[in-house]
Every structure is written in structure tokens, then in C-alpha cells.
Amino acid sequence: MSNGKPVYKLIDGKGxxxxxxELRSAAGMDYGDIVRLGVTNGRVSIRKIDIIEVGDQxxxxxxAYVRAAFKTMPDDTRLSLIAELTELLKQKKEV
Known part of the structure; x- marks a missing residue:
């Protein structure tokens, strides 16, 4: 695939x-990365990005923003955040 030949794939029932x-590695894409999809002149493009565009809520x-931020946090911060979110869910279930 790194020889520049096109790769053909089928779109599944869910699109x-x-x-x-090999292509993800060449593009520096990994699990949890944010990608931006676009269409220009009938061509679909995909690009790895690090920052979500301002105003896109x-x-x-x-x-995607939360996942990217979570990936960059130290482990102790992640664990603390997980504990806080778990407690919020428990409180929600009690109501």
C-alpha cells in the first residue's frame, strides 16, 4: 500500500x-484521534486534526474534543476524572 497504488474498499451498511x-500509520492516525471529513468537487477527504474548529459544538x-483532551492527561488526572464522573452517574441513578 505504501507503493502509491490506490486502495479500494466497500462501504458497509452503516456507511x-x-x-x-498501513494508511493510518502513514497519515499518523491512531485510535481516538480526531479526523475531519469534507467534500470538495465530489471528492471525500479525511484529515487528522488536533484542534476542533472554534464554534463547532x-x-x-x-x-472528539473530550476524547482528545482525555488522551493528553496524566494518568492520575484521568483516574480522578473517572471517579468524579462515576459518582455523578451514581447520583443520577438515585434520583
Whole structure:
């Protein structure tokens, strides 16, 4: 795949396409990374990004931002945040 030949994939019933590992690696993409999808002149593009565009508060953008922020936190901060969120969920269930 690194030889520049095109890769052909089928879109599944939910509209998903698997990006082969070799292509993800070449693009520096990893699990949990944020990607931006776009269409220009009938061509779909995908690009790894580090920052969500200012003002985009769509559920997908917020989720991607939270995941990206979580990945960069130290482990003790992550564990603390998980504990706090777990407690909030417990309180919600009690109501």
C-alpha cells in the first residue's frame, strides 16, 4: 500500500469504511484521534486534526474534543476524572 497504488474498499451498511492500518500509520492516525471529513468537487477527504474548529459544538465535535483532551492527561488526572464522573452517574441513578 505504501507503493502509491490506490486502495479500494466497500462501504458497509452503516456507511463505514475501514482505513487500512498501513494508511493510518502513514497519515499518523491512531485510535481516538480526531479526523475531519469534507467534500470538495465530489471528492471525500479525511484529515487528522488536533484542534476542533472554534464554534463547532456539535455532539460529535464535543465528543472528539473530550476524547482528545482525555488522551493528553496524566494518568492520575484521568483516574480522578473517572471517579468524579462515576459518582455523578451514581447520583443520577438515585434520583
Amino acid at each position: 463505514r469504511v475501514l482505513i487500512p492500518k 456539535s455532539p460529535d465535535a464535543v465528543k
